[in-house]
Amino acid sequence: MTPARTICLGFLALIAVGTLLLMLPLSTSDGTWSNPITALFTSTSAVCVTGLSVVDIGRFYSYWGQAFLVLLVQIGGLGYMTATTFLLLLVGRRFSLRDKIALQQSLDTPGMRGGLQLVQSIIATTLLFELTGVFALIPVFAQRFSLGESIWQAIFHSVNAFNNAGFSLFSDNLIGYVRSPAVNLIVSMLIIFGGLGYQVILEGYLWLRSKLRRSPERTVFSLNFKVGISTTLFLLIVGTLALLLTEFNNPGTFGPLPIADKVMAAWFQAVVPRTAGFNTVDYGKMTATSLFITIGLMFIGTNPGGTGGGIKTTTFRLLLSCTQSSLQGEEEVDLYDRQVPNTLILKAVGVTVGSLATVIGSTALLSLTDPGIEFISLLLEATSAFATVGLSTGITAGLSASGKLVLITTMYIGRVGILLLMAALLGEPKRSAIRYPEETLLVG
Secondary structure, three states: OOHHHHHHHHHHHHHHHHHHHHHOHHHEOOOOOOOHHHHHHHHHHHHOOOOOOOOOHHHHEOHHHHHHHHHHHHHHHHOHHHHHHHHHHHHOOOOOHHHHHHHHHHHOOOOOOOHHHHHHHHHHHHHHHHHHHHHHHHHHHOOOOOHHHHHHHHHHHHHHHHOOOOOOOOOOOOHHHOOOHHHHHHHHHHHHHHHHOHHHHHHHHHHHHHHHOOOOOOOOOOHHHHHHHHHHHHHHHHHHHHHHHHHOOOOOOOOOOOHHHHHHHHHHHHHHHHOOOOOOOOHHHOOHHHHHHHHHHHHHOOOOOOOOOOOOHHHHHHHHHHHHHHHOOOOOOEEOOEEOOHHHHHHHHHHHHHHHHHHHHHHHHHHHHOOOOOHHHHHHHHHHHHOOOOOOOOOHHHOOHHHHHHHHHHHHHHHHOHHHHHHHHHOOOOOOOOOOOOOOOOOO
């Protein structure tokens, strides 16, 4: 039982438990047993913090079912090993070396030291942001619902937003709040901070604390912080401008909105592919160009260590830097006056190729199981499942049972990660002691 297998099997166990809970008559609004595939799909989507759903969450599930869903999203967002570590800390159990290695791989940290303290910081950060979101959303929902219902709506949407899940209790998701500055701002900020990654947030907090205390020491940001923040800002700005241009006069999305609301809607639709499945416009009415832009943003995803999916912003930036170095005839890849190790470059290439293969394979299978659906919708659905986003053109509920199983598998692969899954299936990689002679070949 290697650490990689521990994490992968842990997610499978959590999905299985969630499936059983969501199948219970207690969880459905009509008090009957749920369809196993429906329960499995919803549980996988929650644990993998995706947000794709084959039913109307607000109407199909009772309060117990919705509570189970929030719990699965919370555990899935924290990660299996983080949640397990927190529970073990509560009961006072000592950690074995295998536990520490599994935690280190789950958090993608360079070493095992400070792992337990990092878990405590992650839990505290999560609670801080989610509670802030709850208190900020209660006054907004109180305009339409009673106080008790407003509190539950705020809890449900805050947890889903920070964990980049995208489940909503409204039949039209957040389309009814397309012109609400409060909802657009609060939800988008929760999504962004959830996707930044805990280590980036903590590093930013330490910098802010030193500034407030007027510490004479100069803060040196890590390469991970610089790349994550700069790439996130770049994608948000470019995504907003691109979607504003392509949807500006679309009568089914931005067309009827005033100019200020168009900008706000473009901003929100640029944020959610990072990777939360909320939407304030109907993606089924978007232009093909906008859908391709959304697919690109979804595939890139969030920062490593965050609650979202995709190949990650650092991988995307590293590939761009590799291309730049190749075009300039350089043999090394440098970022912010730091040389990137070749092992990281190989890892980035492996992640990208594996991710592309997964999305292509998933799309091909969906085109076989559901041949009557438009290709762009299938591609968006497959990318959304792999990047654990949850955006859809509205085809999810109408997919065949085989198509739903394809998406379930794709969501799981996207959540645990290509490299971790391969390590679980094939065993931990071992370095070969053999060095072969070098030879060139034609490329490009």
